[in-house]
Amino acid sequence: MKYLRIKAAFAAAGMALALAACGDAGNDDSDDGPDVEAQENAADDFDDGTRMKELAESGNITIGVKFDQPGIGFKGATDDMPKGFDPEIGKILAADLGIDAADITWEETISDNREPFIQNGKVDLVIASYSITDERREVVGQAGPYYVTGQQLLVGADSDIDSLDDVKGTEVCSVTGSTSLENIEAEGAKPRGFDTYSECVDQVLNGTVDAMTTDGAILLGYAAENPDQLKVVVDPFSEERYGVGYSLDSPEMCEWITDTLKDAQEDGDWATAFEATLGQSGVETPDPPAMDECPAA
Amino acid sequence: MEDLIDQSDLVLQAFWLTIQLAVLSGLCSLLFGTVLAAMRVGPVSVLRAAATTYVTLVRNTPLLLVFVFVFVAAPNIGWFVGTPFLVKGVIAVSVYTSAFVCEAVRSGVNAVALGQAEAARAIGLTFGQTMGSVVLPQAYRASVPPLASVLIAMTKNTSIAAVFGLMELTGRMRYFSNNSADDTVIFVVFAALYIVLVELISVGAIGLERRWRAAR
Numbered sequence: 052m053k054y055l056r057i058k059a060a061f062a063a064a065g066m067a068l069a070l071a072a073c074g075d076a077g078n079d080d081s082d083d084g085p086d087v088e089a090q091e092n093a094a095d096d097f098d099d100g101t102r103m104k105e106l107a108e109s110g111n112i113t114i115g116v117k118f119d120q121p122g123i124g125f126k127g128a129t130d131d132m133p134k135g136f137d138p139e140i141g142k143i144l145a146a147d148l149g150i151d152a153a154d155i156t157w158e159e160t161i162s163d164n165r166e167p168f169i170q171n172g173k174v175d176l177v178i179a180s181y182s183i184t185d186e187r188r189e190v191v192g193q194a195g196p197y198y199v200t201g202q203q204l205l206v207g208a209d210s211d212i213d214s215l216d217d218v219k220g221t222e223v224c225s226v227t228g229s230t231s232l233e234n235i236e237a238e239g240a241k242p243r244g245f246d247t248y249s250e251c252v253d254q255v256l257n258g259t260v261d262a263m264t265t266d267g268a269i270l271l272g273y274a275a276e277n278p279d280q281l282k283v284v285v286d287p288f289s290e291e292r293y294g295v296g297y298s299l300d301s302p303e304m305c306e307w308i309t310d311t312l313k314d315a316q317e318d319g320d321w322a323t324a325f326e327a328t329l330g331q332s333g334v335e336t337p338d339p340p341a342m343d344e345c346p347a348a
Numbered sequence: 349m350e351d352l353i354d355q356s357d358l359v360l361q362a363f364w365l366t367i368q369l370a371v372l373s374g375l376c377s378l379l380f381g382t383v384l385a386a387m388r389v390g391p392v393s394v395l396r397a398a399a400t401t402y403v404t405l406v407r408n409t410p411l412l413l414v415f416v417f418v419f420v421a422a423p424n425i426g427w428f429v430g431t432p433f434l435v436k437g438v439i440a441v442s443v444y445t446s447a448f449v450c451e452a453v454r455s456g457v458n459a460v461a462l463g464q465a466e467a468a469r470a471i472g473l474t475f476g477q478t479m480g481s482v483v484l485p486q487a488y489r490a491s492v493p494p495l496a497s498v499l500i501a502m503t504k505n506t507s508i509a510a511v512f513g514l515m516e517l518t519g520r521m522r523y524f525s526n527n528s529a530d531d532t533v534i535f536v537v538f539a540a541l542y543i544v545l546v547e548l549i550s551v552g553a554i555g556l557e558r559r560w561r562a563a564r
Contacts, residue, residue, distance in 0.1 A: 163522065186527055222433075227511050228522030243433065243513035244522075250420060257423040260513070 093149025102301035106175060107148040114141040115160035115174035115296075119249045122272030122329045123180050126157070133157050136268075137178040139324035140197055140295070140312070144176065147311045161247070162229050166191050169298050176308075177296030180266060182230065183343070187296075194308035195294030197321070199340045201287020202231050203267040205255060205274060212262055213284050221261035224251035231265040234289055248273070256280060266291045268329055275331065292340070305345035313342060349533045351524055362520035363541055369437050369506040369516060370545060374499055376442035381449025385487075386479050388450065389457050399450065406447040411505055415440045419512040437509045445502045452498050456491030457483055489560045496553035500546050507542075517541055 090096075094107035106112050116137045117124035126133035132152070142152045160168055160179045168174045169191045183193045204223070206212050212221065219239035225232040227244030236242040243260050245251050251263040252273050263270070270283045295312075297304040315321045316339035325336050352359060387399035406414070418440040422428045428436055460483050468478040488495075510519035521538040525531045 162526075222513075224513065227519050228526045230526060233523060233526070242515055244511065244515065244519050245513060246511035253420055253424065254513075257426075258429050259419075259423045 089146045089151045090149045093147065097307075101303045101307075102175075102298075103148060103304065103307050107150070110150060111154045111156060112145050112148065112150050112176070113156040113158055113174045114138075114145070115158045115165060115168050115177040115179055116141065117161070117179045118159040119247050120180060120269045120272060121276055122331065123269055124178075125272070126159070134328065135272075136198065136324060136328040137180065137293075139328060140315075141176065141178050143315045143320055143324065144178075144295070144308060144311055147307075162226050165296060169296050172298065175297070176304075179296075180269060180291075181294055181296050182266075182291040183294040184230070190299070192297040192299050192302060192305055193294035194297065194305045194345065195312065195342060196292035196340050197295065197312050197342075198268070198293040199337075200266045200268040200291050200293070202234055202264060202289040202291065203270055203283050203287055204262045204264050204285045205252070205270040205281055205283055206262045207255060207258070208280050208282050210261065210282075210284075215285055215288055218262065222259075224254045224260040224263045225265050226251070229265065230291075231289075235264045238288075252277075252281075271329065294343075302346070309342045309345055349530075349537075351528060352534065352537055355524075358520060358523070359537075359541075362515055362517045365434070365514060366503075366506055366516040366541075367545070368434060369441065369509060369514070370503045372434075372438045373441035373445060373502060373506065376438060377445035377449045377498075377502065378495075380442060380446040382453055382484070384446060384450035385453035385457060386484075388454055390479075391475060403447045403450055406444060407451075409444075411440075411444045411508055414444045415508055415512050418443075433513045437506070437512065437514050440512075441502060441506055441509075444505070445498060448498045448501075449495065452491045452494040453484075453487060455494060456487035456489070459490040460486045492553055492557050492560070496549055499549050503545050503549065504542060 094104055097104040097107060116133050116135070118126040118133055120135065122135055124133050124135040124137040132138065138157065141155060141157075145152065145155050158168065158174050160174065160177055165177045165179060165181055166187065169177055177191075181187075181193065183196055187193060204212060204218065212218060215238060218235065221240050222243050223232075223235045223240040224243040224245055225235065226248060227246065229244075232242045232244055240262075243251075243254070245254065248263075248265060248269060251260075251265075254260045255263045256277070267283060267287055274281045274283050295308050297308065312321070315324075321339050322336050330336055384399045384402060387395040388403070390396060418428065418436050428439075464482055464486065465478055468482040473482070506516060507518035509516055510522065515523070517538050521534060524534045528534055
């Protein structure tokens with residue numbers, strides 16, 4: 052009996068390995084987004100003692116992204132890697148450190164835990180539709196912006212809401228504790244906070260709430276999934292500048308992130324990443340935004 | 349801290365919503381839980397089985413799942429779509445807490461001497477009269493401490509509503525902490541508000557225990 056069990060365990064382990072091999076083979080396909088060539092001997096490019104050097108030498112990096120925002124950062128239950136614009140930016144940065152896409156550890160970050168994850172070192176970078184604000188810059192570093200979007204509304208296809216004045220007194224869903232929820236409350240809507248954006252989309256689809264609000268880029272991703280039932284309305288009424296979060300313990304990372312992203316904007320990697328992800332919802336590729344200066348270290 | 353003072357109306361609104369959730373859910377749970385307890389100790393075997401099944405099922409379900417059912421799953425099949433969020437919150441919390449109230453009250457019923465119910469029946473009282481006039485008043489007296497624990501747990505459980513569309517204390521706390529570099533002060537202030545509610549329940553329970561002790 053015992054012998055059989057051990058045999059079964061080996062068989063299971065063998066199958067798991069075989070499956071893992073399949074998974075690896077799948078990653079080489081380019082449908083995960085554009086391939087980004089990892090730099091050889093990247094560690095030589097960085098000064099001793101910098102965080103970049105440490106990461107390049109260790110050969111892996113942990114990046115926090117969203118797992119529930121189609122187009123931005125989304126990971127289905129059966130996917131090996133998250134897909135979207137944020138993970139693509141992550142791959143560009145990792146490639147500059149000589150780290151292959153396959154060696155990146157993706158950690159799910161939700162809006163609430165991005166600062167704690169950076170502060171306690173659970174992730175090296177956060178690229179998770181992370182708006183740059185002065186308050187956040189007090190506790191973490193934010194380099195960028197690598198993308199600029201604005202808050203809009205997602206409503207049912209037959210909804211009457213088509214201007215910002217229409218939201219007064221209506222119930223509008225967003226993520227509890229997010230800036231979007233705060234902004235829409237200031238517009239006179241009843242804020243309905245949920246845990247994730249996907250739950251909010253459900254609330255709009257089943258008619259419990261009148262609208263959902265957050266950055267237009269995220270809404271476009273959901274509208275693209277249900278084009279018959281959902282539409283994005285209202286001109287952007289805020290400016291959200293997505294930045295890359297890093298720890299204030301290693302301020303040298305800012306200069307590196309900014310320079311790497313500038314290069315990507317110039318050589319077209321940025322546009323390729325956009326077209327493969329957010330561009331799928333039909334929006335035109337915008338001009339890449341100008342980056343902020345890094346604070347003097 | 350300045351944010352909290354400048355926008356104290358928002359804090360108070362959230363506090364009021366938490367009070368509403370706690371009081372309404374508390375009343376509904378006490379009522380429904382008592383009915384369940386009466387069913388469990390009653391003479392009708394079908395009702396006994398139904399109440400036992402309910403308690404077993406609900407007590408073994410995490411509260412979060414109850415919330416997901418009421419707020420996410422049910423609207424997807426067309427239930428509760430137009431129901432106000434506060435009502436849905438009260439339903440979710442009450443459905444869950446009733447099972448615990450039932451068991452607390454039942455423990456009190458078990459503490460009432462068997463002779464009391466037998467005597468009540470001997471003078472010709474019906475089951476309803478026996479429960480209402482003889483057994484339950486004594487049972488409540490014995491179950492004040494466990495009921496207080498259940499209600500305290502329930503008050504804190506209302507915080508789950510923060511991620512189901514209700515801007516109660518916890519939801520408002522996250523609103524403030526989103527914009528603040530110093531979360532500690534905010535956390536302490538909101539925790540203190542919960543402590544106020546919990547202490548009110550404790551003090552009420554101690555008062556009831558004192559008042560009812562003499563009659564035993």
